[in-house]
Amino acid sequence: MAEVVIVPSAAAAGVLVAAEIVALIRRNRESVLGLATGSTPLPVYEALRAQVGDLDLSGVRGFALDEYVGIDPSHPESYRSVITREVVEPLGLNPAQVRVPDGSLAGIEHAGEDYERAIRDAGGVDLQILGIGTDGHIGFNEPGSSFASLTRVKTLTQQTRADNARFFDSVDDVPMHCITQGLGTILRARHLVLLAFGAGKAAAVAGAVEGPVTASLPGSAIQLHPHATIVVDEAAAADLRLADYYRYTFDNKPAWQGL
């Protein structure tokens, strides 16, 4: 079963997950982080900045989940720009060691395979941060995505484009295609940490954690993973039937287990 941790706020979630990442890097200075974009992981990156102190991050490697296709990498809302702005620069990571799928049109046919090879060559992702879309997507794996899928080009749903329109001038400016790690890629990471905040995510979270495992709700793939941690605030936890059990379990969790 995925472990669900219900926290009072997004900031508290950030502190908890950042502590886990710091512990990971202390164990292995060459840890490979799976980085997510969107608004959800921002408190994690913020807390990480506060917690790293004098920890040596020069060996840390990173792989972003996804990118828009056809967007100029220098566009402020390309995921390359977002990862640079929110993660690489503030933490002082080595930019050469943090990859984002290549969404350029030239070479897009093999960009997925190239990315898979790069992840494999790095030894795989140790800890994958995930958000979840209101339609249950993780990465940009929209409903219907195969659980065996690897990094590839996908078409965004209108709902996702509308959700992401807030980052652009209008919904028409949101690219129609993306390149995303597949559900199969994500499931290979050694630890999945999915975060969700706010009432708008409650249905997707309940479906992912307690609903049937179905490609119709890609986030439900986490149920197939042996080490998945779901960190949610009260609003995002509102539709979870077993919320009291999750609280009880976490309150009685042996400290040595970490997240």
Ligand code: GLP
């Ligand atoms: C975006 C990203 C996902 C993200 C999700 C939720 O489209 N591709 O990786 O998890 O949608 O976004 P937010 O965290 O802003 O709610």
